[in-house]
Amino acid sequence: MTWYNKLGFHSNPFSIKPAAYSSMVAYDVDYLIKKIKDSEMIFIEGEYGTGKTTILKTIINNFRGKNKIIYYSFNSESKFDIEKLVDGANSVIRKVTGLKHRNMILMLDETHTMTAEEGKEVLRYYQEGILQSVVFVSNSYQEMDIYDELKNYLKNNVIKTVALNQDEAIELIRSRIGDISLFSKKVLKRIFDLSDKNPRRFLEYCEDIARYAVERDEMKVLDEHVDAVLKIKPEAKVEPKKFIEEPKAKKVEEKVNIEEKPKKVEAPKKEIQKEQVKVAIVKEKPHKEAIKQEPIATVEEIKEVELEAKESKEESDDDDKKRPKKFKINKLVEGSKDPLGEIQASEAHAEKKEDGKGDTPEYKVFAFDN
Amino acid sequence: MDWFEKLGFEDNPFSSDAKANHTALVKMDPMIEEIIYRISSGSMLFIESGEGTGKTTLLMIAAKKFGGSRNVVYLDCDILDKKLNITHVLQDKYGMMGRILNKKPKDMIVLMDNVTELSKLNTERLKYYFDQGYIKSIVFTGTSYRSAKFSESLRDRIGNRVIKGPKINSDDAVEIIRKRIGDSELFNDKLISKIFKMSGSSVKLLLENCEKVSRSAAKKNRKRVQLADFKVLMSDKNDMV
Structure with missing residues (x-):
């Protein structure tokens, strides 16, 4: 049973297809x-x-x-x-x-x-x-x-x-899911700010976040869910992490380095986050490093991404006023x-x-x- | 008598035929779940994973899960020529008449294996059919999403739906081989790890190399692979150089 079934939807209400x-x-x-x-x-x-x-x-x-x-x-x-x-x-x-x-x-x-x-x-x-x-x-x-x-x-x-403005974005979600209280206005605004004014991105984020929340038996999306899905790893979902983690390996191959384990486990996660947030927020900017580099993203890098997110948020607000x-x-x-x-x-x-x-x-x- | 029979197997235990052995997948369960979810919720996604890590196998599982009503199309882009016409592929569902009547299906699931590039024409078609709902979901696979020659508008639709394959470590390699050969004495775990390292951490090569050394052992009527059999791999390498 998928999260949207649990909410009583037949199909994914946040589909990015225009037809929907x-x-x-x-x-x-x-x-x-x-x-x-x-x-x-x-x-x-x-x-x-x-x-x-x-x-x-x-x-x-x-x-x-x-x-x-x-x-x-x-x-x-x-x-x-x-x-x-x-x-x-x-x-x-x-x-x-x-x-x-x-x-x-x-x-x-x-x-x-x-x-x-x-x-x-x-x-x-x-x-x-x-x-x-x-x-x-x-x-x-x-x-x-x-x-x-x-x-x-x-x-x-x-x-x-x-591009959508905030109110239209909220209206878009309301038109998809009706009045159910899954998303508060405040949370939607936040997600919208993170999605580079791109409706597809916005819907994708909403889907991932709603899924994350509902799979945790929450009927309301909280800020922490947004954090978990977008900040730490936009691809979201705890389970997929498993196939990136490699805790077992350490034991056999590098017994000495057991301390490093947690670091290694998180590294690919952050990597993905960095890459994907970048894709979403600064689309045009090619970022070879993100892929080529061997994992281990540093905290600075993560902050940088957050900064970019904020910047683009400000930009978009400006855009809104300027653009007739x-x-x-x-x-x-x-x-x-x-x-x-x-x-x-x-x-x-x-x-x-x-x-x-x-x-x-x-x-x-x-x-x-x- | 085949080499594997000599070693006590009914079939080649190292076959890499994707259709045959999806039960032998390691560390794929969360990925499978994710893919199934993405397909059923209607999206475009890209599975990024190294060679021989089971991308095709994943697609086969997906095909099995959603197949049945001729709604799933699997395309191996590696072996397709440039003439691929998505429209015709989709219309095949209705046979010749469908083509003549320009009939279009609904909610198809398109699995495109080993995609490195898509012609502009096919990109447009895919986008259009996807947007219009003729195609419900598209799963691309490849070794690198970044270097795939996809248009910006296609990437916009894929968004963050890039699923990375598992990193197989030597423990997993042992598990993969153990699942295939059981408790057979053919290799010990150490040897498997060694072969895995020699295979550059590619599962596909691991299987191929396991087969080679096993053949060598069988040739010498041994039931265990010994280091001496590794010569086969070495000479292989030299050949390549």
Whole structure:
């Protein structure tokens, strides 16, 4: 029985999959969908983990089944060929008869490698009416080489996905676990501060900490649980330590050094902690030492990591004030208007199936290019 | 008569076939538990562990645990050519028709063994299928997470879910061999430790070397391995040089 079963959840409530929490997208997707329907092009920019995929997914689901959506990622190996993409979305009959779809919606992911020339092509298809709308997704609008004329179409529709702020983060967790008193606001704020404003990291930490607490028969997460999971070892859980420890070895191989034992036992633990906290907090910084170095992390190193954690906390607070929000928060309401209702329903099915009661869920095929 | 029969075994006790001997795992229980939990709670994780420490075996256990409904895909990336297309792999569940209809499965568990790099295309596919829920969990294994050629966005999804394998020490090595040969007099513990050291602390090499010295002993019709048999290992080393 997993910790979330104990709390009465069927599946992990802190899943990092956008599908699992898209009902709580912190962005007004309706607004975007309206823009698409109004034949406007949109550019979505934002850092990793700020919800770009979630927005894309929501848009795709909104138009699914209508054979209108074309998806292409510039990360893919196949060369960008807009004619092929548009053709690929056409049915056999349309191919035979030479009829072409019109009013398609093109989703372009990872466009930071898109060239101005390719942008020009896209614009041509848009102007000819084959494309009703194009959604560009990239890390940064500024850094891109965009065809000048295309810029005119895009400049008023650049949407920046921003990192969660504290309140949204708390709201995110509330939307996942309801009102159960597992996390206090104060604890959540603390975890959020430690997660570099990255929702994925935040959810991961929440999962690990909740698991740690519940496995210790606590129904409330305490500061010490956060400490145990994030400070000493983000991977958490007492048990996994065992496979890193090697107390037996000492006895046989280095009988003399028995005093060193505790040190050795803790060393790999700290090592992991250091590495992982770094991954979480200073993502961009490569840290070869952390892996190459033989274990035995010193206390100083640990402190350094904590310092970094604090620094990034301060930074993020500053960021919050500086960064104007271009986008209004609007919660999607569950129900008929929710484009994701369909998926959630089928997910519920899937769960039943696991219990051996439900039916096989049905999936609609939608034009999704791979 | 095979060498192992001469020594009183029915099979090669040092086989490193991952499917055959997961009962002989040492120090893996907490890891197995962790992996099972991560898979069932839906995540991307990376198992980082040296060669021959049982990564494949772990995946086999996971496959067994979650298998049954054709929901588990195991891919050994070491032996796959570059043409791997995750989409097709996932669609195989539905056979040819699935491919034609572009049918996509739900909640698949993908086990990718020995991943050193992922093409951009497959990275995108994996990310997409994972995010959309077609894939429930992905387990990667490799000897080093740092040096794996993964995109930043993939790493972001893996986050802190990097599980490090156990460090096998010579005590564990003795246990591993004892589990396989029982109380047989073939080696004493000291010899096992010695072979382990000569194998550079790799379990895979340990097994291979144990087999070599045992063969040598069997050849000479002895039931015990002696230091003289270690010549086989030495000459091996020379060959390599």
